[in-house]
Amino acid sequence: MGAEEQFKQQLRKLWLSALPMHLERIRALESALNSLDNLSAAQQEEARSAAHNLAGVLGTFGLQEGTEIARLFEEVFSSNPVQAPAGLQTQLDELRRLIETHHL
Numbered sequence: 038m039g040a041e042e043q044f045k046q047q048l049r050k051l052w053l054s055a056l057p058m059h060l061e062r063i064r065a066l067e068s069a070l071n072s073l074d075n076l077s078a079a080q081q082e083e084a085r086s087a088a089h090n091l092a093g094v095l096g097t098f099g100l101q102e103g104t105e106i107a108r109l110f111e112e113v114f115s116s117n118p119v120q121a122p123a124g125l126q127t128q129l130d131e132l133r134r135l136i137e138t139h140h141l
Contacts, residue, residue, distance in 0.1 A: 049141040052098050056136070059094075062087035063133050066110055070129060073121055085114035091132070100139055106132045 038046075069076060069084035088110035095103035106128050113121055 045141060048098070052139070052141055055094070059091065059136050060133075062091050063129070063136065066129055066132075069114060070121070070125060073119060076119060081114050081117075081119060085111055088114060095136075098139065098141065100135055103132055103135045103139075106135075 065083050065087040069080050072080055088107045092104050092107035092111055095101075095107060109128060110125075110132075113119060113125065
């Protein structure tokens with residue numbers, strides 16, 4: 038096995054091991070999005086942090102579109118008060134789909 042294939046294999050293993058954490062971050066975004074009318078400061082910070090972490094890591098695994106969506110969520114949950122643009126649930130659904138169906 039060549040060095041490139043070994044690298045890809047290690048990247049696949051890393052993706053699979055991190056997948057539960059990525060999905061937990063999606064759940065944090067979903068919870069915050071569902072609680073916008075009564076969002077606590079802790080929930081807002083958890084969502085902002087989850088989005089920030091997703092934005093930082095998804096591009097490494099070839100999910101540039103996921104990075105862009107995560108940055109949108111980071112921006113939303115960084116604002117005070119939170120101003121959620123229309124279509125945010127659709128964006129979250131797309132982010133979840135990208136993560137759940139990604140194969141290296």
